[in-house]
Amino acid sequence: MADTADLSGTSLVALDWGTSALRAFRMDTRGHVLETRHRPWGIMNLPPAINGTADPEPGAAFERALQDTCGDWLAATPGLPLLACGMVGSAQGWREAKYLPTPTSLDALARGLTLVERRDGPPLHIVPGLLQQGALPNVMRGEETQVLGVLAGLALPADAPVLIGLPGTHSKWVLARRGRIEQFHTFMTGEVFAALRGHTILGKTMQAAAAPDDDAFARGLEVARGSDAALGLLSHIFSTRTLGLTGALAPTAQADYLSGLLIGYEVASLSRVQGQTPTTPPTLVLCGEPDLCRRYAIALQTYGFAAPTIATQATAIGLWQIALAAGLVVAPAPSSSHPFTAGSLAA
Amino acid sequence: MADTADLSGTSLVALDWGTSALRAFRMDTRGHVLETRHRPWGIMNLPPAINGTADPEPGAAFERALQDTCGDWLAATPGLPLLACGMVGSAQGWREAKYLPTPTSLDALARGLTLVERRDGPPLHIVPGLLQQGALPNVMRGEETQVLGVLAGLALPADAPVLIGLPGTHSKWVLARRGRIEQFHTFMTGEVFAALRGHTILGKTMQAAAAPDDDAFARGLEVARGSDAALGLLSHIFSTRTLGLTGALAPTAQADYLSGLLIGYEVASLSRVQGQTPTTPPTLVLCGEPDLCRRYAIALQTYGFAAPTIATQATAIGLWQIALAAGLVVAPAPSSSHPFTAGSLAA
Structure with a gap:
């Protein structure tokens, strides 16, 4: 369905693409979310081909989900950068994105993006997951981006430790300091x-x-x-x-x-x-x-x-931070106010 | 299907009637198991009426399961006592049998049988369950009978404590002493x-x-x-x-x-x-x-x-012990060997 809204001023399409759902954020040049869409197209629930035939290539169903969710955004602004986090980078996703070892920084995540070439448009970049080695290893995909979003919204001394809880299907508890993810635990x-x-x-x-x-x-x-x-x-x-x-x-x-x-x-x-x-x-x-x-x-x-x-809106903010660090978008001029210091944290 | 075996010498039909299955034991006058039958007629899976009509009374499906499993045994020996343990005595069973408080003895269980009158034969007796009161109460139905069966097979000083583990869907750990069930725990x-x-x-x-x-x-x-x-x-x-x-x-x-x-x-x-x-x-x-x-x-x-x-065969042995204590069967003459000292325990 065509969207008749004004699509100018878009600088990033950011995707939170998990197992059961896909959320898409259209963001302006300062990282504000202009529009959010929510679809049930999680990686285990991709839209079927319209005529019911087999897909010509493995990524076709992912491309279909993307087009259904934000094809109009992409068509309106050729060359718009596309960045995704979550299970879309798992072995069952569009393309397996590497796991980075902990501790990990924002810059390391931005340097580690996996590129998926698309036939009719700019490539999709996928954020790496995190792997914590040990007798009992631990992994995350998607939460690393939320954590970066939370950290961007905090005004704390650089070396103050932050414990971030991400409750859900699998709760993650992440210890961060100096903008780095140092350690984490998972509870099912x-x-x-x-x-x-x-x-x-x-x-x-x-x-x-x-x-x-x-x-x-x-x-x-x-x-x-x-x-x-x-x-x-x-x-x-x-x-x-x-x-x-x-x-x-x-x-x-x-x-x-x-x-x-x-x-x-x-x-x-x-x-x-x-x-x-x-x-x-x-x-x-x-x-x-x-x-x-x-x-x-x-x-x-x-x-x-x-x-x-x-914390709220952490995933969109985290994706913006990674896009900035990776050079997919250009930082706003220093005189403009930081978009995340207001409204991103609520008591 | 008619059973052509010799059905004489039967003194008790004992039933282990749980959520997903029904096991029936035909026992002789000394408590030996002459025949065992296994049916999928657990209380949550009773056989449907043959013509698909609604049952005239709540117990009809239970009676059908009983007839299918051992109708020939009951017909061959009119007045044969019938004793059951397990979830057949739960609120979803044939008739709700009371819970006895712990600690509990064999005699208390035998005195607490619940009677279900049957139209065309002797009544069914159901063994009570156990309820352990406390801040976190605990219950069992069926395991109390297994425990009595295990205790009957042990040659121990009367006051020696016995810890009996009954692993399964819900593991029970039962502490018994002097033939009494003193305390128990459940693990799911x-x-x-x-x-x-x-x-x-x-x-x-x-x-x-x-x-x-x-x-x-x-x-x-x-x-x-x-x-x-x-x-x-x-x-x-x-x-x-x-x-x-x-x-x-x-x-x-x-x-x-x-x-x-x-x-x-x-x-x-x-x-x-x-x-x-x-x-x-x-x-x-x-x-x-x-x-x-x-x-x-x-x-x-x-x-x-x-x-x-x-321990093996604990349920059948326990049902026999309860039937003896309740006077449903008569104890064998003292000169005959105890049927449970051989074969009921294996290292």
Whole structure:
């Protein structure tokens, strides 16, 4: 469908391209987002060919998703740079982008872009993922860009540590300092919650609630940190059912109770790991879906952390930072105000 | 289908009736199992009415399952007592059987049978479940009968503590003494494993192995007890994927690695809980599916427990014990050998 809006002044098309969705940002010469589009074309859900025939080349379905999402933007401004982050750079994506080792800087990420040539337009650049080597390796794709976006919005002394939480399907906790990503952890909290609710006996007695049940959530948090903690997660989750059987937990409260249990275990682990490095408590920032950030903020404070700052628009800002560092766009004149110091962080 | 075997000498039909299957035992006057039948008629999978019409009464589908499984046994010996344990006594079962509070004895279980009248034959008796009250209540249905079966096969001083592990969808660990069930814990290990393998990203890269990969299993156990334990289960399970991504864990090894991680966490919890009560180490018995018992035996020894004994036929033996205590069957003459001292326990 043609967009009749004025498309002049666009300097970058930035893509947040994950497993289940594609978000496209049209950005002006100062990095402001002029327009955002959201499509269900995640890399595992690409649009089929219209006539149902097999694609002539592996990238055709990705190109189709791109055209459907922002073909008009690209047509209106020939040569517009295109930058993407996320699972589009995985082995199942459009092109596998390398993993950079941690610690990593903005400049290293900008130097490590993977180029995908396109038949009818400028190439797509894909941001690398991060690989943390160790006995138990750790990986991320997409979150590195969010972290850069969060860091760009903070006004902190250069060497102040920042702990950035990115709750979601797989929660990431990233320790950054001097603009570098130093270390990170992954917790499968969101995906485990969905699997327990959708595919175990715990979901059978749950009923949808009209609103989040913060009391049930807090009760789950308390169990996770309580004196019974020695029994562990595999035992504690069963109490979602037994408290229901004994009439002590309403069906509408059970999902939030289980959410509190799991997020409580995640934050308890984080608290232990943080306690092992006796340094200045880092500045704490959360970035993610609002209700999830709200839950994590409650959990963090229950465990004695300071109230976190909530960051917004981090992915678009991070993509702009990388585009700048890679020379895909030109920095605005120094006299103009920085577009991210206002509005990108909300208390 | 009519069974042409000699059905004389039957004194009890005992049923192990769970969520997904029904096992029926035809037992002689001394409690020996003469015949076992296995049907998929778990309480969530009862046989439909033949003509597809609605059932005239709630119990009709249960009666149909019973007739299909052992109608010929019941017809051959009018008045034959019928005893069942398991989820058939749950709110979703044929009739809800009460929960008895722990600690509980064999006699209390036998006195607490729930009676279901049947139109064309003797009533069905259902064994109560157990409820352990507390801040986090705990329940079992069916395992109490297995535990009684295990205890009947042990030759121990009356006050020697016995710790009985019943691995499965929901692992139960039961502390018994003087024939009484004193305390128990539940771990959702089996169901969590199935949900993670079937419904999260961890299963996507797994490939079936020709045989159990004990090295991968042991590696998972080591991670669960290793120095990284502070990060916890929600983080550690992600290593199933990252070790695969970095080429350090073959696709065919990933399921056994995850199994080792989860069982390791369960046994670690058990070890902590046991360590909190400084008494004589209990005699350790496992009862369940053979490969699962083998895995748990490895895990227990990794955590410093003694080698467990493996019990077999515990459910049938337990049902016989309850039938005896309830007077549904008459005890064999004292001169005859006890049917459970041989063959019921294997090292």
